[in-house]
Amino acid sequence: MTTPFIGEIQLFGFNFAPRGWAFCNGALLPIQQNSALFSLLGTEYGGDGHTTFQFPNFAARAACSQGTGIGLTPRVAGDTFGEAAVTLTLTQMPSHTHAFTVYNQNDPSKRAASPSTGNSLASPTSSSPFASGAEPDAQFAPAMIGPAGGSQAHENQQPYLAVNFSIALAGEYPSFGG
Template structure:
């Protein structure tokens, strides 16, 4: 009889515990939390971190955390962070929170390059023609005249001096793996530290 009462009491206690409201678990996100996902959609209660403008009236808790740092007019709308093709980094005094900076390409200018020299390439055999078109410099005997008083209208062989770059942008993007950044619109309101 005592054993039956103990089991019955234990079962009743478990049943009551199951019906009580449970506190938030470690699985519940903080409102405003950013999270990467491997699928191309965001779970329920989350929104893609794509710079969208949301209604302040519909998401007052998220607005109270983000304000207009990421866009919006502050009276009707606020913006979400835009992490499309962006890599998040920690903020500091020189890089305030929400600042977007950087680029995936750059154009190198002469001023970007260190001072350097190039040897003018020639052929070890003596000159065999008077036509500069499509040829390269040959070795001249000492004291032989090698300069012309002409205007230099004939292009030399393209292998002597080549133009590189052409002021075209070059890629400077680090290797990446695209994932789906989402922001929690629902969850535990994050408590501020004391």
């Protein structure tokens, strides 16, 4: 492996940081013991800037470039944003409908506990939620199916692969300019 630049961030696919590297987990470090790294990072990711500074924190996060893009909000190095879980409201979902058809199956031999060709789940009777005397293969009223979920949040994370972001603690000091 080549000599890294101090402060270089790389991904590693194992559960430890190699020698001379540390996990990008938001750890607070003393400036006095890490002056070269502090001169590059400053307090971009946290710390008081007098005695401590902080590593970037990629624990349970995804990397993002800084800057702006068409239709996107501006991003600055060190920003954290996004939500791990989101509760959708009716105003956030596009208007749509679902047809729901019940198949009247009076032959008990063709009733099944799960959907299968030629079978049905139940027969409309007065003790079931179906209307008595329903026509075979009749469609339910549009209001039969409505919002569900009980206002519970759903996971909102990007697809991920278990790798660790690590930052170089030692190596070459990057040169600035041409």
